[in-house]
Amino acid sequence: MKIAGLVLAGALLAACGSTTAANPDAAHLDTAVKALHEGQVVDSVPCLRADLPVHHNHVHVGVYVDGVAVKVPAGIGVGKPWAFDNTGFLVAGSCFAWLHTHDTTGVIHIATPALTVFTLGQLFQVWGQPLSANGAFNYSGTIAVLVDGRHHDGDPGAIAFTPFENIVVELGRPPAPPPPSLYDFSSLQR
Secondary structure: OHHHHHHHHHHHHHHHHHOOOOOOOHHHOOOOOOOOOOOOEEOOEEEEOOOOOOEEEEEEEEEEEOOEEEOOOOOOOEOOOOEEOOOOOEEEOOOEEOEEOOOOOOEEEEEEOOOOOOEHHHHHHHHOOOEEOOEEOOEEOOEEEEEOOEEEOOOHHHOEOOOOOEEEEEEOOOOOOOOOOOOOOOOOOO
């Protein structure tokens, strides 16, 4: 009897362990930033200390999980140690990649010595996070990407950045009401 009970308990534990864990909610989405160092190149995007860019453009990236907004972290593409001003704007790091964030608004700064077109996939590589048609971050499942309010079909990583574009990544259920099609860049800090 004891052996049958142990076998049954083992089978129940195995069954419990084999179930797929639920996807994270917005509070538990892993948006951690990849550590970078001076001179490192990630997917053709260098992290440089003394780069004085001639071209400086911006795009906005918003992330939602089951309709709930997730903060895009400051420090994507910035080597540590970091220094912030009194408003929470990241003003210094050991290096800045040509794609980086200074704050949690989702504004991506594109600073390059020559006009260069980058993609959402390159941003996610610099960020240190996965992105595919089947999920992003530590979320696996339904993903929709909108560019200025229009659904993008195909590989989300292939979306090329255009200055002042608004890109929304929706994981799971979309937000209701939908996020704005355009982002207001008027309060942008350089």
